[in-house]
Amino acid sequence: MRLSIVPANTNFDFVGRRRLAYPLSALLIILSIGAFFTQGLNFGIDFRGGILIEIKTEGPANVAELRSTVGGLGLGEVQVQEFGAPDDVLIRIQQQDGAESEQLQAINILKDALGDQVAEYRRTEFVGPTVGAELISSAIWAVVLAIGAILIYIWFRFEWQFGVGAVIALTHDVVTTIGLFAFTQLEFNLATVAAILTIAGYSINDTVVIYDRVREELRRYKKLDMPALLNLAANRTLSRTFMTSVTTLIALIALAVFGGTIIRDFALAMIWGVIIGTYSSVFVAVPVLLALNLSRQSLSAGLDESEQVEAPEDDVPDTPSDK
């Protein structure tokens, strides 16, 4: 018996569900923006500058004692937390006043104070004030340019409605992912930016597959009304949408569970992104085409004759009821 997550002839009314999906998405976006402005993001040292040291201790670490040792060094705000294992501790120190040399001084003070409590220095990261600012700007540039280039590509390959629809879905996914980070206070660092960009890529990928199908069905069925046609395209690609999401999620869950502590936040962000990206492709990107007044006329220029001849006019599906 073959596993089949999505039955062969699904006939789900995605377009009709927009009355539920739109308010839900709006709520998510409002919550995300709210969390972003009230809680803010928990920026890692990549962006904020500062020092991060991961140590392994002999036997289980006494985090409280370490905290008071490190806290008493006069290095400003200090965070000490267990990291993945009882003998693994992460110490974060805020950026010190002054230039880079002060920061390096702080690392030395810290290492001296920790002394023989440390069995192994697993990681030492230091990002100075100059680089922190640059990393922020280069990350923002990477995001803006990547999204911009994707849009231009879609614009070029499809009609403008598809481009705009894809942006809306994409923005939806990126905003809610940032919202998730604000809400959970998971650390926001360079790896997170990579995760967000991959989510953007994944979301666009998912949307493009469905849009491709919308375009194809538009050429094939001349008389079907728009909501029915959009539903048809979404349903016919639904099985693929699910399969790909599931395989990607399987790989990501493996990464989150077995990939080690450092990669976990990245994998978690991606898992969220795949779920939200899949949701937005069918429930946001598809119905939004209707609101953008997508019509056959706008496509007629790119009509492919051979496709038309081949299209069997008699397999017009049952029209999903939207009325």
Add this chain to the structure above:
Amino acid sequence: MVNYPRWAIVTTVVIALLGLIYAAPNFFPLADEAVETSGLLPSKRMNLGLDLQGGSSLLLSVGVDTAIRETLESVESTVRRELRQRGARVGYSGLRVEGKAVAFTLRNATDSDTARDRLRNIEDGFDLDIADDVNFRLSMSEDAERARRQSAVEQSIEIVRRRVDETGVAEPVIQQQGDSRILVQLPGIKDPERIKRLLGQTAKLNFHMLDETVSIQEAESGTLPAGSMLLYGPEEEGRIPYVVRRTVEVGGDRLVDAQPTFQDGQPIVSFRFDAAGGRRFGELTSQNVGRRLAIVLDREVVSAPRIQTAINGGSGIITGRFTPQEVTELSILLRAGALPAPLTVLEERTVGPGLGADSIEAGKIASIIGLAAVVVFIVISYGLFGLMAAIALLFNLSLIVALLSVLQATLTLPGIAGIVLTIGMAVDANVLILERIKEETRNGRTPISAVDAGYRRALTTIIDSNLTTLIAAILLFQFGTGPIKGFAVTLSIGIITSMFTALMLTRLFVVVWLRRRRPQTLPI
């Protein structure tokens, strides 16, 4: 799409096999030495990033502004020397460095031509402006400034390399990044503090004469003779002030060797000059017996011994309140030479060997489990076709590893995440095709026609969706830094290889199967 010309079959098979061959060294690292060195089989392996193999990465900034200022100061002292030539002194006042220029005013306008003549020999790249015959201004040209910056960075890289080599780190990577930065990667280093200390010093050693014409009190209250400066001794000795002549009598660039040693139980550094330096040092000491010499390291007076007798052997010693470790480091620094400008550590990332090994292990486990789960899932979902896609997925992974090895791209922890993600997404192209074939079969097509339509119709979608992701990955690579870059590399490679495996390799399997079996129905 069912037609698969012979040349395409051959190309596909060759690429797939090359993938296996080039990936092999990563999985069988202890293959026969003789084979490995014979060059018959590839032996390149993936480069592991420092986050995986352990080590330290330092981003240094070269203080190019200091190098520029020093160039200007040296022009200033050349000007002073030229105008004060014995027997033909030219009166001037207000000699100073002003912005990117050296300026002074002549006392007599009649000296204008003489002064202009003497300044003719000043380094290239300076433009001379004369206003009212007396206001001279030598400005550094933009080209000269740019050249000086670049040469400061290049010299710094050279000195950094020498200093790092002195510490015995294996295979360090030292390269310029951007305009004025140096990236230093030190594999296997557990504690970079010593190297940071070595790189943090300019180590400019100069021999000056002390100016004994004024007392320290006078100098500190501001009556410093032109051509002299106030410098201090080391912190540990209470920052003793010295009045030192600006002129460098012998520079540290004349040193050919420096070694740590002991004298009366005290750690000291003994050094040797090259021929010209030795001669100059001999002249200096014989002319100034009884006076005090200042040994100045990075604008700090290390010691100021009184010259007892002429030193003609071309060697000498530096004493001071040193620890044995300091003496060793100072010797390394003097041997490697001075940095043209101070270096600042902007960013440091050090990963201990334990964490690196753990990360590799975790990455392996995550990849294997992720791969196994995905394989099981697609085989359950698509049966025989799923199995073909799964086999193609294994080829896909070997192609990724092969490309990373051949391109000598660096595999980082985020890179492993990129590979695991590719495993999940690589299936997408296959899923698109298989779903389409399923659909076409349901529409009543024959197996061959369904497969043909499935591939043909999925093609544009696959290209559109993969290109959009590839665009994002390439931009990530271009504009991203650190972990983002490592991730983008494997993601881009993964997209390309997964398009190949879906459109060429799986299709080959399917086509061969169709031709052999000529099935009446598709097992999908």
